Amino acid sequence: MTSAFREPRIDEAYCVTLAEPDDFEGWRDYARRLVMAEVPPDRVIWDAPDGLGGSSGGDLFATNGSDKRLPVPAANTPQPRASRDFVTLAKKAILHSDPARFALLYRLLWRLQGNPRVLEDRADSDVRRIEELARTVRRDSHKMHAFVRFRVVEEEGGADHYVAWFEPEHHIVRANAGFFVNRFTNMRWSILTPRGSLHWDGETLREGPPAQRGDAPEGDPAEDLWKRYYASIFNPARLKIGAMLKEMPKRYWKNMPEAALIPDLIAGAQAREAAMVAAGEREEAPRPATLPAITDALDACRRCPIGSLDNRAVAGEGPRDALLMIVGEQPGDQEDRAGRPFVGPAGQLLDAHLIDAGIERGAAYVTNAVKHFKFTQQSTPVSRGPGKRRLHQSPTAKEIDICRWWLEGERELVKPRVVLALGASAARSLLGKTVSVQKERGRPLALADGSELWITTHPSYLLRLDDAARASEEQRFAADLRAVALRVAELA
Amino acid sequence: MAQAPIIERLAILADAAKYDASCASSGTSKRTSKDGAGIGSTEGMGICHAYAPDGRCISLLKILLTNHCVFDCHYCINRKSSNVVRAKFTPQEVVDLTLSFYRRNYIEGLFLSSGIVKSSNHTMEQLVEVARILREEHDFRGYIHLKTIPEADPGLVAQAGLYADRVSINVELPTDAGLVRLAPDKSARQIEGAMGEVREAIAENKDARKRFRHAPRFAPAGQSTQMIVGADAASDADIVGKASRLYDDFRLRRVYYSAFSPIPDASAVLPLKRPPLIREHRLYQSDWLMRFYGYAPGEVMQATGADGMLPLDIDPKLAWALNFRERFPVDVNRAPREALLRVPGLGVRAVGALIAARRQRTLRLDDVAKLTVSVAKVRPFLITADWRPTLLTDRADLRRLLTPRSEEQLELFAA
Known part of the structure; x- marks a missing residue:
């Protein structure tokens, strides 16, 4: 390479042309010689090719390059000094595309000779500028690490070659090669950019000339998966477009396959969130504050689909200050017709056992976990006569959870000291989770409001058992009820 | 049962994972x-x-191995009683996806979590298997974050730590009462017990590596956790207190906050009004104050109002300063670093720059302006060679002067 020192264009000014736009070593050599020859910053004109493959600015002066005018330092001139911090900053800042960067670095190097602590003065305009350049370069590098997207090309012989097209703002391509080599050591890859290309074959790194977008492949089979992932990981309930744009400015979007989805994701987000909120809007309404008001409001409840069946709400009944609350699963066919809880076969069995256990039903508040009768219509054989039979269907966990809001209202108003849950649905409504009735029965469980919960089986379960099993289960049921009766008597 | 195509399952299992706030691949x-x-x-x-x-x-491929779950946590879209579409991956499928994305430079690695299927141990084994295949069969050196399951065998958690960079266990809710109500299958004691075991394993490993340079590393990026904000009645003061206790007790790298957000097919037990996102933002700011600005947890709590909540209209540092005006103004040219760090509007970097610059010269307001984002915001709290805020800190309307105008706040809500 010919020396970069040229005939001065203006009297006593030196023109220096570096070999590459990111040529730190070259800059350092010349800067060192210039400082030693005591050439002040305003007498040096720095130049370098723009790295984009076009004609470099240096061509203007290319004809008379010669180092005849190289200023000769006096003998025994000491080497210029530069702190490690300065070198670190300069190595970054020199990658910036600002044409004034070389002059800035030289000016700072010059000032460092007089005041080695110049860099500590962050309010100094040169110091602020070099830091800004370095910061911008670091950011551009970081974005290159982040936003390069490889696409696979199958080579002859079946090996995969990963090729990316990227458009950096600054002269960072060469400086960033190490990152990709370290990360993708065992892959064959190329990164093509308008500022030059990198090629790695698994062992050696080659540099190539500036490339064009058309040199890179158009698509990749994994991109559909990636785009689907991108769309799915996005939470439409928390749109923050500004935060996205700050970190992923639009100028990068054109080379990122997932970015094509952004406009639609934003457009659909508010609708998706509104739908989610609307689906559960019900909880916003305040709960009726008295038992009669709850009874009135229940019938209109459509919080879950059960309320929309051909049925009526069956509210709880009993004294407003009952010590004991008995909670069943849901009204059945007969309860629905009568509009009162526990009047069908299961209710009759319950009544009998309550009497045996010494519990006065009229003193207890009797209600259900789910307030409407859930059933399926069964078209009946002709022999059964007119009408259709309504077959009991168990409520889902979700339906129980929805209806829990009403039961909580009843509990808040009645404030029972003891709650008896009949069956798993009732237990779920009170505990918020599904438990095993067989495991939890026979002992009190603490509820958050200080009352205690006793769990036993639902009487309709007893009705379904065959004789032998029913006898033993009824004994256990009776025992559970006796325990509750004892506890209520203690608390009374 | 026939499985849906992988792209459909990816959509389901990424969707199910997005309520986990953490995506860090650092440290x-x-x-x-x-x-x-x-x-x-x-x-x-x-x-x-x-x-x-x-x-x-988006730093990691953040997915669940499966969104089938035997637990029934009310805030969770994957709870047993939810109607979401269910799907699952095999460990090998997760490995293939991770590598395929990694080779194209889409991701830094994998963040794998899972619903509980069959048993906690079975699920944990599957999670560990994914990490094992990646590390042992593919010599994958990217980042792996494994969500560990507190109910799983400690031996499995220990194995997870050997493959993963970070392990995390979510405490889920700031109060035990909230956990009982909203996550009835989980137990605070079990969660904290598991976090304690991970802390021990990390500490032991550090010690081992001091003596044996080649001892295998255990979760070099440490452990983190997540709390859901706004689903229970906990105040900001409760949350800050809980977070600081977690940092102390379990040497956590990070406590993440996730503002409870509406989920499809929400449980009926949950509040539907979402907490403002700004609340989550203020909690992160308070977290920053403790981690980088030298505030004790008690001091952050002093920034909360009578209801225990941080103000939403101003940041907690400013709120604290307004409550302790007698600590200001501080002299830029003389005050120790700790005092400068308390000035609203001065960040860690600005304080570093001021301290370096004042060794060179006596700083004037102009110099401060060059080194800070907004001199108008810091001016009432600072003294420089040519500036002293006369009585400004006594002004009753100081808060109003420093409160961002409403359009700036909207930016944070970012509608």
């Missing part, structure tokens, strides 16, 4: 693949490979 040991057979490197600093329109960084 682990530096690695490259130069001496290895596979791919992957870590830089110490994480890389965000993309940003979603929710402003969150």
